[in-house]
Every structure is written in C-alpha cells, then in structure tokens.
Amino acid sequence: MLDTSRVQKELAEGNRDTETSGVSIALHDGADLTHLSGTITGPVGTPYEGGVFVIDIRLPSGYPFEPPKMQFVTRVWHPNISSQNGAICLDILKDQWSPALTLKTALLSLQALLSAPAPDDPQDAVVAQQYLRDYQKFVGTARHWTETFAKSASVGMDEKVKKLVEMGFPEDAVRAVLEATKGDENMALEKLCSG
C-alpha cells in the first residue's frame, strides 16, 4: 500500500523552498494522494528559461519502493522528452530509482535534465537528431516552444485558472495570484482565501 504519511511529508517538504528551487508539488485534484502535479521552472541560461513546466505525477501502490510515474503536461522540445506525449527518459525514474529519493529530488533531476540533455539516449529521435545536427535550430525551436506552451498562458495554467474561477474567484485575481505563485494552485488558493 502507498505510504500516505511519507507522501504528506513530501508535499510539505517539496514546497518549503519553492522560491529558490523553482520546484513545487501539489495534489492534482485535492483528495487523491496518488495523483499529484509538479511544476519546475526552466533553468536560467537554457532555451527553457522563463517557462513553467507542469509534470503529471502518479504514485504506484509500491511507492516509494517503486518509482513515481512522471510525464510532462506542458509540451517541451527536448531530446529526452517526447514532443508528442511528454514521456520522459530518465534513469532515476526507471531502474536507478531508489526509495531514498523523493518527488522533489526527482523534479530537481528533471530540471537538471532540461539543462543537460542526453541526446545519445533519446526519447524523441527527431529532437535528438536536430540537437546533434543543427544545434542553433534546436535552441530556436526549444525557445519557441517554451514561449508558446510554458509561459503563463499555457494549457496547464488555463486549467488551473478555470478551476479556481469555478470556485467563485474573479478571473483577473486568479491569474495574478497564479502568476505570483508560479502556477501553484494550493498556494494560490491560500492567497485568494486570505486576501
């Protein structure tokens, strides 16, 4: 069975230094501990800079002894991430997973993956080929995708806005708060309630 107390600890720990780490974790729909949503900010100095990337996280019943299943919701142009469905090719999410790793360390690893692609072990062959053959073009595409999909008007963001608006908050305020919390629904909700 899923170790719920560990997941709860991880949620608290994962959001402790969101400002500096650029990583946050939240429940996806408020009740289900096995379905979470993570966000990472694009690392500075990469084509992903300025973007906020949403990652869908599903915890198998064997978690933390089995790795969490992670997938990019935000579309991203990267050799190790499928441009079609956001599937990730990263060893610690597969055979190199250890129960002493956490969702936060996994998200930080994803952030590191954005900084340091491994085109020799690609998930998306098209992207990897472009990365190796025409790096400049790769950077251009990746940046364009970041602008298009990972900035505040992204699909993930729209969903969150819609959800909070449905709770009865004015859309302008919701967008402003979500912007400030870098898309973290729970924190945004807290701010909206307190403000």
Added chain:
Amino acid sequence: MDSEDDMHDAHDVESLDDDFYSGDTPMGSEDGDAEYDFVDNESEDSEDVTSHRQQQSYTILSVSDIRQRQEEDIHRVSTVLSISRVAACVLLRHYKWSVSRVHDEWFADEENVRKVVGLLEKPVEMPNARELPCGICFESYSSNEMTAAACGHPFCSACWRGYVGTAISDGPGCLMLRCPDPSCGVAVGEDMIRMLASDEDKQKYSRYLLRSYIEDNRKTKWCPAPGCEFAVEFVMGSSSYDVTCNCSYSFCWNCTEEAHRPVDCATVAKWILKNCAESENMNWILANSKPCPKCKRPIEKNQGCMHITCTPPCKFEFCWLCLGAWSEHGERTGGFYACNRYEAAKQEGAYDESERRREMAKNSLERYTHYYERWATNQSSRQKALADLHSMQNEKLEKLSDRQSQPESQLKFIIEAWLQIVECRRVLKWTYAYGYYLLENEYAKRQFFEYLQGEAEAGLERLHQCAEKELQVYLEAEAPTKDFNYFRTKLAGLTSVTRNYFENLVRALETGLRDVGPSGNQANANKNTSPKSLLGGKGGKSGKAKVIGTSSRSGDEAWTMATIGLASTAPTRTRGRQTCARCANSTGRFGLCCLLLCD
C-alpha cells in the same frame, strides 16, 4: 576405461582455454572424476541412448549438485581472499561465478574491485544517536529499531522489508541489491536478505541465486526439456555438442535445440524456421493452389472465371486451366471460358512444355515436402521407438525372459538394438534437413550423400523390422523356441552393422563430404561449397584441419581439435576398442569390423 580416456581428452582441451580453466583445474578434475562415475553408472542402466559412440564431454548436475558446487566455490573464494561468505558470494555473482576471474581481479586491484562490487573493507557503524531518521519514510526511530548495511546508512525495518521485497519481486536483479541511499553503492548481501525478507521471498532469492550459478556461467546450461531440473556442465572444446540429460532428453549444447548431430546448428536453425513457416500450410497449398506461371507464387482460385490476374507486382494474366498467357486466349481457344487448348494439348500429348513449367514451379515446394515428410516421419518413428524401448524395458523383457527361459542379463542385446534404433532415427531425421540444404549442383557430393544415407536407411529399416516384428514371435511363444539363439545373432549383427553405417554417414557429413572428388582433399576443400562449408571456419590451419573446421559455425574449433586429438592421441583413444584393420576406424564396443563399407 572409457571414462579415463575421456578425462585425458578433457584435460587436453582444458589446457587450451587458459582464461577459463586456469583457476579451476585442480578442483575441476576431482569433481569430474566423481561425476563421471555417476553418469557412467546411469548410462549402464541404459537411459543414455548415445552412449555407444559418444565420448562424454559433459556432466549432468542435479539441483543438489549445483548447490554443492556453488557452496564449494563460495567457500574457496572466501578462504583464499579471507572475506566473509556473503562477500564471496557477492563477488562471485558479479564475476559470473568464475573463481579464477575473481582471484585475478581481486589480486590485481583489490581496492577497485571492492568499489565496483560494493564491499567495504571495514563496516561503518550507524550514527551514534538515540533517535535516527529513516531515509525512506522520514520517521524517527530509536537506533535499535534501525538496520543498516555495511555502510551504516540507517533505515527502519519496515522500509528495509519493503525495499528488499520489491527488489525480489522485480526479479533476479535482487542478487545485486545495493544500499537504498542513492549516493551509496554498498552491496546488500544474502545475510541481510535472510534477516529482512519474508519466507516466500527468501525462497525466491535462493532460487535466483541457484539459477544465476547456471545461467551466468558460460560452462553450464539448464536442460531445455519442459519441467526438467537438471543442468549440464559442458567441457568447452569437446568434439560433439550433443548432450543427453538424465531426464533422457538429448539436446545440442550449443543451440539448445534437440540433438542434431551430424548437422550443424545453423542448418538446424534454418530448417526449424522453415518448418514453422511452412509445414502446416504445405499440404493445403499443394492441394488447393497452382503457382503463378510467371512469379511462381502459389495462387488459390476460390471463385470466378479462368482468367486469373496475379497480384502486384507480378500482375501476370493467365488461364487457370492451361497456365498459358491470357493474351493468347480468345476465339482461337474455343472462347475465353472454355480453354480447349488444355484438352487438345493433353490429348495430343503435346503438353509437355507448359506441364514442365508447372512442374518446375511446383518443384521447390515438392522438394521441401519430400525432405520434410521424411524428416517428420523419422521424428515420429523415433518417438514410437522410444516408447517401444520403454515398454521393452519395463514389461516385455521380463515376459520374454519368462517365455524363453533366458536370464534378463542375456537379453540386453534387445535393449541395445532399440537404443540403436532410437539414435539412428534421430540421425537419419537430421540428415534430411542436411540434404535439403545440400546444393543441387554439388552433384558428386549429393550422390555420395544419398548413397550413404540410402545404405544407412536400408540397414535401419532391416533392424527396426527385426526388432519390432520378428521379436513378436518369441514373445508370443508358449515354450522356449529353438531358434532364439539364431534371432539373437541376427539382431545383434544387424545392430552393429547399422551402427557402422550410421557412423560412416555421420563421419562423412561432419567432414563436409570431403571424400568426394577426383582432385584430392585439399583442392576439394577449397572448392567445397556445401551449406556447411559456406558458414566458414577460421583459417590458418592445415588443409586437412581446415576442411573439418568448416563443419560448424561456432563449433569449428571443437571439430578441429577433435581431429588433431584423434591423430596425435590415437593409441589412448582407441584403447579398449577394436580397430578395423582395413579402414582404421575404431568400431565401438563390440569390435566388429565395419563390414561392407570398407570394401
């Protein structure tokens, strides 16, 4: 006697493979002797159908044999390196259970080996505090509730159990388990498993450990027969890959298909693939289709008129009846739908040309069917013979001994005959796969092959007939029959004659039929284009060795060594056997001459 000879051979060959055997030799020979007696006894009991002519170059291992050997290896490493049993086990597992490799690596660079495998020189104590946080569930526990591997990274018992349990249910990877801390590579060995895993998981773990000893070791393989628990240790470089397990299943050690000597593994693989693809369809295709006269693909006519258009890319349009081009049809042929060319031509007997074309198209299928039918018939005939052999051993022999007032020990010749039949059916079966791949244009070879095969087959049929039918009379007789002794001589004679035919056949095929051709061995070797020789051998050997060396894909060295061994150690190898004065072939246990074939 035989077994002693074998040991000589085994050592000769072993010394050629330094990398593999250097560390094991002293121990290996001890084991070998002991195992040898065991296997030999077994074959006396007659299960071993190949015992007649085969040098045993392998050892059958039961589960308890395997455990014992594994334990011995672990003990040896642990003693020599002065490390714990668990550490020795981890090391051996990492170096694929090669004791010599562990020794080499360890004494070359112990520090590096320790790092790679995850063995610390001195265990690290857990942090000395009353309460410690578990690195997995993040709860705090008093230090006596925590466990750590040699690295001292503490985790609570519940998390350890989860970690170990998940690893074991994930598969044999659990044998290489490391500390859960991602920055730490310290090995988690069997001692921890024993302490932390559930009983069921412990059993699984020890099963994986056992399997790993066989599966990771280049010298050993499991018997592929379903449900069989024996493993086979093979002496690398032996002359034959054929292995007979204690479960009585015979298989090729190299490719683990059923035993197929004298045909090589590549031919067998091709043949089996072909059979999977075609055998079931063959009858149907032959009964229901005609090949397109142009592209030869089989076509089924399931409805409609006689105007057939072959599927692209061929698109040839032809008449189903006469298989002639449709463009030639029309009023002249009695209308499109009544091709009387066919009738007329047939009546005139002038239909040879297109009939022959159809013949040729059908030929490739028919050729295959010809060989397949004979292959399959010998296969089922062998199964039947095997069943007959068992019923003979289990009931009929006793009955016969009763009816003919002969002690069972005097009736062994009947078992010998059946063993020979079973073995010959197997060889004959595979020669049909060989024949299928023997090129049409190798005319001389083909003739020689078919002659040998025909002789062998005829001999076998006589023997089979005699063992099956003639014996029946004596089984049913009310009182001892006078001419039973005559029968004994006949059956034993047929057995040895048939054996000789087959030995000749096997030898000829294993040497790529090189005796054929007017220009002598060497020249022939270079022109040799039989399927076997196309597979290539490693050059750089003398002409003679090279021909033999080409007879099997990866076994080429084995064959070569066997032949060199035969030449140089002939006196040793033929000790206890008789040699035919005319052909210089050893003639097996009975010392009978090779008869007709030497004339």
